[in-house]
Amino acid sequence: MHTKTAQDIWSDFLAFMQERCSATEFQNWLAPIILIESADDTITLEVPNIFVQQYLLDNYKKDLREFIPRAPSGELLLTFVIAEQKKKPAAPHVATPPPASQDPSPGSFHEVKLNPQYVFEHFIEGPSNQFVKSAAQGVANTPGKSYNPLFIHGGVGLGKTHLLHAIGHFAKNHNKKLRVQCITTEGFINDLVDNLRNKTMDRMKRFYRSLDILLVDDIQFLQSRLNFEEELCNTFESLINNHKQIVITSDKPPGQLKLSERMIARMEWGLVAHVGIPDLETRVAILQHKAEGKGIRIPHKVAFFIAEHIFNNVRQLEGALNRLTAYSRLMGHEVTEEIAQKSLGEMMGPSSHKKISVDNVMKSVATLYEVKVSDLCGNARSKDVAFPRQVAMYLAKELINDSLMKLASAFGGKTHSTLLHAWKKIGTQVETDERLRKQIQMARRNLEA
Secondary structure, eight states, rough: OOOOOOHHHHHHHHHHTTSSOHHHHHHIIITOOOOEEETTTTTEESSHHHHHHHHHHHHHHHHHHTSOOOOOOOOSSSSEEEEOOOOOOOOHHHHHHOOOOOOGGGGSOOOOOOOOOOOOOGGOOOOTHHHHHHHHHHHHHTTSSSSSSSSEEEESSHHHHHHHHHHHHHHHHHOTTEEEEEEEEEHHHHHHHHHHHTTHHHHHHHTTTOSSSEEEEOGGGGTTTTHHHHHHHHHHHHHHTOOOOOEESSSSOOSSOOOOOOHHHHHHHHHEEEEEEHHHHHHHHHHHHOOOHOOOOHHHHHHHHHHHHSOOOOHHHHHHHHHHHHHHHHHHHOHHHHHHHHGGGGGGOOOOGGOOHHHHHHHHHHHTTTTOHHTSSOOOSSSSHHHHHHHHHHHHHHHHSSSHHHHHHTTOOOOOOOOHHHHHHHHHTTTTTHHHHHHHHHHHHHHHO
């Protein structure tokens, strides 16, 4: 027997959640829910729409179980009804019509302001990003004509958002009439929630589907949110069918995202382009370019030293530059290699990173699999040689920032496509083969020790 009333139970749950989630989250997802009745211990809640119901069950089910009565089977004694969609009077809209386009102003929606520094001129090109930059420039020059959608993926801090904003800047500067919207995936979800709550979904659809260019950052945050995904996918299809441009960024390629087949197929329809980790020479160029922008002079030798030790992404390089600059100014020292070592010590990776070569990789793998280094450079196709060769190619691509062509040539003149095939094969196999994973870890430890 439950001594508390349904209203007490729901009030206790809301009070509990208000202390554990942000004010925005509470207002968007919990405040709009209304308790309407309780019978036979079953609590009935009125929700504004199916999105709120799904979000509640997806994100707060564990918390709900602490408050809501449960059946003997363990299921929550909870039901939902969807609030009736009450039509708003049309008169005010007739009296004050929107502009001729009949679309709401962009200021009514979550919009990401384009970063003035994120333009093509400030994007340093190298082997790892040359292709994706060219694709981005092509889209900016002729939006909606090719590569639609353009899907850019890569790790954190490698320039995806930079390219996204650069497309927006270029398009707006060369055609003032173009309607461009740059938004994060979270921003789109917030727009959807706001308009569902205010019963203005038609207005939101008109706005998004009247754009010429839609730039969407971090699509990976749409994962496991099927109801929101459907509306964004419908928006994509409407824009593409009308030859409007879409550009999307993500930390993974479409096929690795936990999204519907329909959404993945739509994103793979255009061009999928990868932003890789910049090689050593590109990192040096990035450092010197950013230093010039800050009015700082960094000797080439120092830039080279920093780039050898900080290699994961561009954001880390910029952070290192900011720290080095602040340290040298506060201490009144010239920027030297010694000062860089002293001020950036904790940011730097192992110095051995720069010593890893294809020769070292082949020696480590040859020792591991008890084959000759000369076999790894040869053409023998027997499994006891071909497989270690593929492992060596995989490690070379993972650990060395050289072009595929240069890496492949070190294996007795192999082609870059051969190396790429080996990398993909071993990369896939290592995910399920525990023995192989341990072998590769052992080889890496030998190389990085």
